[in-house]
Amino acid sequence: xxxxxxxxxxxxxxxxxxxxxxxxxxxxxxxxxxxxxxxxxxxxxxxxxxxxxxxxxxxxxxxxxxxxxxxxxxxxxxxxxxxxxxxxxxxxxxxxxxxxxxxxxxxxxxxxxxxxxxxxxxxxxxxxxxxxxxxxxxxxxxxxxxxxxxxxxxxxxxxxxxxxxxxxxxxxxxxxxxxxxxxxxxxxxxxxxxxxxxxxxxxxxxxxxxxxxxxxxxxxxxxxxxxxxxxxxxxxxxxxxxxxxxxxxxxxxxxxxxxxxxxxxxxxxxxxxxxxxxxxxxxxxxxxxxxxxxxxxxxxxxxxxxxxxxxxxxxxxxxxxxxxxxxxxxxxxxxxxxxxxxxxxxxxxxxxxxxxxxxxxxxxxxxxxxxxxxxx
Amino acid sequence: xxxxxxxxxxxxxxxxxxxxxxxxxxxxxxxxxxxxxxxxxxxxxxxxxxxxxxxxxxxxxxxxxxxxxxxxxxxxxxxxxxxxxxxxxxxxxxxxxxxxxxxxxxxxxxxxxxxxxxxxxxxxxxxxxxxxxxxxxxxxxxxxxxxxxxxxxxxxxxxxxxxxxxxxxxxxxxxxxxxxxxxxxxxxxxxxxxxxxxxxxxxxxxxxxxxxxxxxxxxxxxxxxxxxxxxxxxxxxxxxxxxxxx
Ligand SMILES: Nc1ncnc2c1ncn2[C@@H]1O[C@H](COP(=O)(O)OP(=O)(O)O)[C@@H](O)[C@H]1O
Ligand SMILES: [Mg+2]
Numbered sequence: 001x002x003x004x005x006x007x008x009x010x011x012x013x014x015x016x017x018x019x020x021x022x023x024x025x026x027x028x029x030x031x032x033x034x035x036x037x038x039x040x041x042x043x044x045x046x047x048x049x050x051x052x053x054x055x056x057x058x059x060x061x062x063x064x065x066x067x068x069x070x071x072x073x074x075x076x077x078x079x080x081x082x083x084x085x086x087x088x089x090x091x092x093x094x095x096x097x098x099x100x101x102x103x104x105x106x107x108x109x110x111x112x113x114x115x116x117x118x119x120x121x122x123x124x125x126x127x128x129x130x131x132x133x134x135x136x137x138x139x140x141x142x143x144x145x146x147x148x149x150x151x152x153x154x155x156x157x158x159x160x161x162x163x164x165x166x167x168x169x170x171x172x173x174x175x176x177x178x179x180x181x182x183x184x185x186x187x188x189x190x191x192x193x194x195x196x197x198x199x200x201x202x203x204x205x206x207x208x209x210x211x212x213x214x215x216x217x218x219x220x221x222x223x224x225x226x227x228x229x230x231x232x233x234x235x236x237x238x239x240x241x242x243x244x245x246x247x248x249x250x251x252x253x254x255x256x257x258x259x260x261x262x263x264x265x266x267x268x269x270x271x272x273x274x275x276x277x278x279x280x281x282x283x284x285x286x287x288x289x290x291x292x293x294x295x296x297x298x299x300x301x302x303x304x305x306x307x308x309x310x311x312x313x314x315x316x317x318x319x320x321x322x323x324x325x326x327x328x329x330x331x332x333x334x335x336x337x338x339x340x341x342x343x344x345x346x347x348x349x350x351x352x353x354x355x356x357x358x359x360x361x362x363x364x365x366x367x368x369x370x371x372x373x374x375x376x
Numbered sequence: 377x378x379x380x381x382x383x384x385x386x387x388x389x390x391x392x393x394x395x396x397x398x399x400x401x402x403x404x405x406x407x408x409x410x411x412x413x414x415x416x417x418x419x420x421x422x423x424x425x426x427x428x429x430x431x432x433x434x435x436x437x438x439x440x441x442x443x444x445x446x447x448x449x450x451x452x453x454x455x456x457x458x459x460x461x462x463x464x465x466x467x468x469x470x471x472x473x474x475x476x477x478x479x480x481x482x483x484x485x486x487x488x489x490x491x492x493x494x495x496x497x498x499x500x501x502x503x504x505x506x507x508x509x510x511x512x513x514x515x516x517x518x519x520x521x522x523x524x525x526x527x528x529x530x531x532x533x534x535x536x537x538x539x540x541x542x543x544x545x546x547x548x549x550x551x552x553x554x555x556x557x558x559x560x561x562x563x564x565x566x567x568x569x570x571x572x573x574x575x576x577x578x579x580x581x582x583x584x585x586x587x588x589x590x591x592x593x594x595x596x597x598x599x600x601x602x603x604x605x606x607x608x609x610x611x612x613x614x615x616x617x618x619x620x621x622x
Pocket of ligand 1: 391417420
């Protein structure tokens, strides 16, 4: 204190700088974290203890049921007598159906191959460690569906497997990925159209979006499945799966459009103006300036829609498409597996969870990676 | 006298019912530097934004570099290539690095090869004295640095005309000078400049002509010395007394 000429109530001046020092120990490290986040106040402490108690009540018995007292191998529900926990016996026995539906066994390698190719195509789109993102993304939308169709449906000498034999996780993934793949670009175009200065385009886009959003998805699926065939001319008998898929894509695009529009509106007008002033035309400024930023802002919303779409595919079971949920449901109507509903549905739920949770984690990772700190 | 680089005749503009620009006549010669001032809401921004068609005028003619601004999109694109603009809010692209901000338009509009565009960008970033920031993102820079990047970004398109809309108004006081210094150096390159600003020191040092606007009209224009020491109109006198008193 002696270096500061300090007169109480009077003027003072500083002659020496206060050096930087580390923060108090109680705020750093694991203990510091726990103190700040779990025990920061009496109320918070009570909540923490209550949560621990609830976890103690729920988790050990669940674990016991699923993994300790359970049975994995067996021939039918008769083997489940005397088993206190989960009786998973139908899962390994019916595994093929959960994954492939009624896709003929000798041809199932085609499904696996399609899945592997899909992942390979997706890799450069999702990660920038692998080169060729633009090409991969374009191929995913314009090329891959053809490849997938040839492989899954069959052509050029491959035995034809009609779509009503597709099922299980395969059908769910086909539905979800096609809907996701197409709804994003269509949604972007609709969102741009809705903000267009040309009244005709704007009106069409608004009408399209509002129409599809105002109808429940289940109605769309019913219409596509039962009503549409009444209006199509004789002979033009579009495939049932395709009809449902198109309805699903339209519905998804309308939602996606509104998510994207939210991002477009969040951008300051100056971004468009700066792009224009530099001489970029409309499409270039959208592609290079506006969309990269707008889409980044709405990543959580986009992925949220993707996840919702993925789970909404379960609705196609109502129009008789044999997706993962319908497999899970019909498996337990077999007298052999009667009474194993819990196990069947839980297994399906775990599959849904794995996919949806991965999408959610990817979105968080992407958000962090794209954060260039412009909010500072 | 050669043909003026900008010729505005009988230009009028409305926002809905609001008559924001009224009978504007203005010719700008090559390498001329003009400072535009006037009270807030007098139409200064709107006037210079009409020159690169960020705003559309409804009556009269605007000819830039021999190209008349009409609804023709091709003409508009051609004009925008020749005209650079610096905004009050910088409007850098936050998802791109400083270097990418500068190379974007040359690559995509002028089709300059990337390597050449980067070389050009580094040259201009050096001119605005921040070459070492090239790989940072705009969000990591101070306001003054961002505005200098914005100037460099415009210059990379090698424009013939530069428009500035209150380039220092959003800056903290200690950063105003670094931006003005860059603009003064730019003035020495014989660039045609239209600058909306209330920095009177800059106007005196750099401008050939000062234009005073009020209520959508050009009220007075003169050489800087005459304008500041011998204003003719009462409105100019009132305005000058207000901005010079603090
Ligand atoms: N897009 C717009 N729509 C309606 N009114 C506007 C718009 N832009 C500016 N104005 C109005 O036009 C007038 C002139 O604006 P502006 O040119 O920005 O003035 P200055 O730059 O001189 O402050 C102001 O009254 C402003 O409110
Ligand atoms: Mg203004």
